[in-house]
Amino acid sequence: MKINNFKTLIYEFPLKEKVVTSFGEMDSRPALILEVTTTDNIKGYGEIWCNWPAKSAYYKVNLIHKVFKYFIQEIEFDSPKSFYNQINDKLSIMISQTGDAGTFQNIIAGFDIAIWDIFGKKIKKPINQIINKNANFQVNTYASGINPTNCKNTILNSRKNGFNKFKLKIGFNKKNDLRNIDSILEILKNNEELIVDVNQG
Numbered sequence: 001m002k003i004n005n006f007k008t009l010i011y012e013f014p015l016k017e018k019v020v021t022s023f024g025e026m027d028s029r030p031a032l033i034l035e036v037t038t039t040d041n042i043k044g045y046g047e048i049w050c051n052w053p054a055k056s057a058y059y060k061v062n063l064i065h066k067v068f069k070y071f072i073q074e075i076e077f078d079s080p081k082s083f084y085n086q087i088n089d090k091l092s093i094m095i096s097q098t099g100d101a102g103t104f105q106n107i108i109a110g111f112d113i114a115i116w117d118i119f120g121k122k123i124k125k126p127i128n129q130i131i132n133k134n135a136n137f138q139v140n141t142y143a144s145g146i147n148p149t150n151c152k153n154t155i156l157n158s159r160k161n162g163f164n165k166f167k168l169k170i171g172f173n174k175k176n177d178l179r180n181i182d183s184i185l186e187i188l189k190n191n192e193e194l195i196v197d198v199n200q201g
Helices: 056-072 080-098 101-122 127-131 151-160 174-187
Strands: 003-021 024-038 043-048 143-146 165-169 193-197
Touching: 003 056, 003 165, 024 056, 024 101, 043 101, 056 080, 056 101, 080 101, 101 127, 143 151, 151 165, 151 174, 165 174, 174 193
Parallel strands: 143 165, 165 193
Antiparallel strands: 003 024, 024 043
16 A cells, blocks of 8 residues: 555634743644545545644645655555554654654654554544554543633633533643642532643743
8 A cells, every 4th residue: 555645734723812831822723634545545634733833834734745745655555553664764864864853753643643544444443443442432522721811710611611621731830830720629520620731841
């Protein structure tokens, strides 16, 4: 099997209120989707992380179409592992030369997800069942992007939308972080959970 064609799709949702993290602010929620078609005419979809830095999706799309393109379509593979090993091997010198390992691995991960999707469709099995036949068919969700300012109101609004797990961003100031955590714990119900994300702060 080989990759016959691929497309990149950028989606960006502007935010009224910025998402604040310990490493910067985001004024939009972007997504970079990869559509891969094999020589068997099976389509698979992957996502490439592009939250930060802002507008990094456009840089990654440029790399895909100007660099990855020439390596991707050479690879013949019979499993996701085979593809993953080959693309890493082919790009190893370029990754070393550019010093941009994170960006390259983000893109490789997107292709890896798409290839797994393709193999699941090929054998007509969900990916979770390929990896683990006892895997759960449900995925728990949580409300994310909760800023340290006005966090209680954000959680109350998220609760109205059906969430019972909430992820608070911390890593700014220890005193404020602890105060926010305490204030949220006071309003949590028995079936609710608080998650914290320090974002490498």
